[in-house]
Amino acid sequence: MPELPEVETIVRRCRPRVEGRRIRAFASSWAKNAFPSVSHVRRGVVGRTVTRLGRRAKFIVFHMEDGGHLLVHLRMSGRLEWADQPGFRPEHIRAHWDLDDGRRLLFCDARKFGRIVYTRDLPATTAALGPEPLEPEFTPRVLARILRRRRRQLKPLLLDQTAIAGLGNIYTDEALHAAGLHPLTRADTLSDVQVRRLHAAIRRILRLAIRNHGTTIDWIYPGGWMQRRLRVYGRTDEPCCDCGTPIVALRVGQRSTHFCPRCQPLRGVRGRRH
């Protein structure tokens, strides 16, 4: 569930407590989700200082002093919590790191889909990921190149982390609505104007979501208020904010997809259907 804005929010929250801290111990009670293994992760991080806490796509990245990196992917239900939080008892603890100031960072994950990865070669580990949509290098030209060489539908393509990094189901739907593009539009049929519109929409939505600390949906991710600003996601049959037409829900590649049939017509400038 956590997408780029939620992960970015988590990184920013944890950064002051993690950067500059030496890791004293690591343990995991769910060996399946530690790569290459629990002992590899332990050997890689214990006794070393975290120089920087960053993010790549939906990965939380611990930069270690010796050039190693620890990556945490939250997948559906993963969260980072602190053991000393007053009035809050974390459940489903799968791993923890003890820091040299006595604090314990917890990795909680009800569904056990999350992953903890230690690597000595970060570029190789993240080589398959597409560009970061909020970096300056992500220009309309870059997006145009990604779209033109694919004949896939926009929705699954934007969800594909090897095409663009960081978008998930929520912000893909929101970006397509903001750009006025139907989720089933073929990627290689967009005009230059539509590409530019989509580029601007992706960045605007992600920035807005970060400013709102992400989207809170049930118990999985707390603390954000972007859910108040969602215009299509989860609003099936409710009126479109722009035109009042009821929002339609579709199933695209096993994913729920929400859009406004009036603001996001399938027939684009050069789009075609049958």
Next chain:
DNA sequence: TGAATTGTTATCGT
């Protein structure tokens, strides 16, 4: 009880 939930990967088809 089983439907819903998601990112990733394996597999099948074109």
Next chain:
DNA sequence: AACGATAACAATTC
């Protein structure tokens, strides 16, 4: 062969 579509999978909640 390369790409696209689809299914499977992890495990839990409501």
